[in-house]
Amino acid sequence: MRATRGVSRRRLVATRFRRRRLTRVAVAGLAVLVLAAYLLPLVSRWTPADQDWDYTQSLTGPGVRHWFGTDQIGHDLFAQTMSGLQKSMLIGLVAAILSTGVAAVVGSVAGYLGGWTERITVLAVDLLMVLPSFLIVAIISPALRGGGFVLLALLLAAFNWMITARVVRGLARGLRDREYVEAARAMGVGAFTVIGRHILPDIASLLIVAPRRGCGPSPARCSC
Numbered sequence: 001m002r003a004t005r006g007v008s009r010r011r012l013v014a015t016r017f018r019r020r021r022l023t024r025v026a027v028a029g030l031a032v033l034v035l036a037a038y039l040l041p042l043v044s045r046w047t048p049a050d051q052d053w054d055y056t057q058s059l060t061g062p063g064v065r066h067w068f069g070t071d072q073i074g075h076d077l078f079a080q081t082m083s084g085l086q087k088s089m090l091i092g093l094v095a096a097i098l099s100t101g102v103a104a105v106v107g108s109v110a111g112y113l114g115g116w117t118e119r120i121t122v123l124a125v126d127l128l129m130v131l132p133s134f135l136i137v138a139i140i141s142p143a144l145r146g147g148g149f150v151l152l153a154l155l156l157a158a159f160n161w162m163i164t165a166r167v168v169r170g171l172a173r174g175l176r177d178r179e180y181v182e183a184a185r186a187m188g189v190g191a192f193t194v195i196g197r198h199i200l201p202d203i204a205s206l207l208i209v210a211p212r213r214g215c216g217p218s219p220a221r222c223s224c
Contacts, residue, residue, distance in 0.1 A: 036082070036085070037082055037085040037086045038086065041079060041083070044067070044082075046079045048075070048079045048080045048083040050075070050079065051073060051074045051075055052065075052066070052074035052076070053074065057074050058074050059071065059072055066078065087149055090153075093211075094149070094150065096157075096160075098154065098161075099157040099158075099161040099211075100211045102157065102161040102165070103161040104203075104207050106161070106165045107167070108203075109121075110165075111168065111171065111175075111199075112191060112194065112195050112199055114173070114176075121165075121169070122166075125162045129162050137159060141155065167206060168203060168206065171202075171206065172195075172199050176199070178198075181194060181198050181199070184198060
């Protein structure tokens with residue numbers, strides 16, 4: 001039964017994907033960016049650290065020798081652009097996945113359990129949303145340059161999960177009174193099992209869309 005449900009859900013997602021032209025265009029555009037970021041540097045003669053010692057090649061425009069031109073000291077702008085694109089996509093993807101995971105766990109647990117758990121969670125989320133996250137990230141990020149992109153992704157994820165958590169909490173509160181959830185509780189199924197098997201799958205559409213925000217600029221503050 002579970003296998004049939006999984007196959008049906010995958011088939012439904014595949015059918016909707018094929019019918020939406022804009023979605024196919026977006027996926028194709030993302031694929032082009034990924035391929036360009038990781039394949040084009042292989043055919044370029046320059047790396048981000050290389051410097052063209054021909055001083056006539058400083059601040060040049062796009063050409064055969066330097067596809068995007070050069071900066072003041074002869075660095076190839078194409079190589080630097082591709083390197084920046086690689087790092088930006090990795091940092092955005094890791095931060096989006098981490099922030100969505102935290103939001104899913106915190107929001108679903110708070111919404112399903114209710115009571116003091118929900119009150120404390122809402123209070124903590126409200127306090128974190130008051131903090132000037134952009135300013136904090138801007139101040140701390142220079143100190144993380146030697147720690148790799150993982151630390152920066154963790155820092156971004158730490159300030160990017162609160163809004164999604166509040167939305168997940170609201171949805172979980174609505175789902176906890178559904179008949180199949182009450183039936184699971186009556187059968188003695190544990191709270192975290194109910195959350196994992198019934199609550200989170202029903203809000204999967206939101207969790208799939210939520211990482212998109214983490215791959216771009218921080219969303220504006222809002223109240224839910």
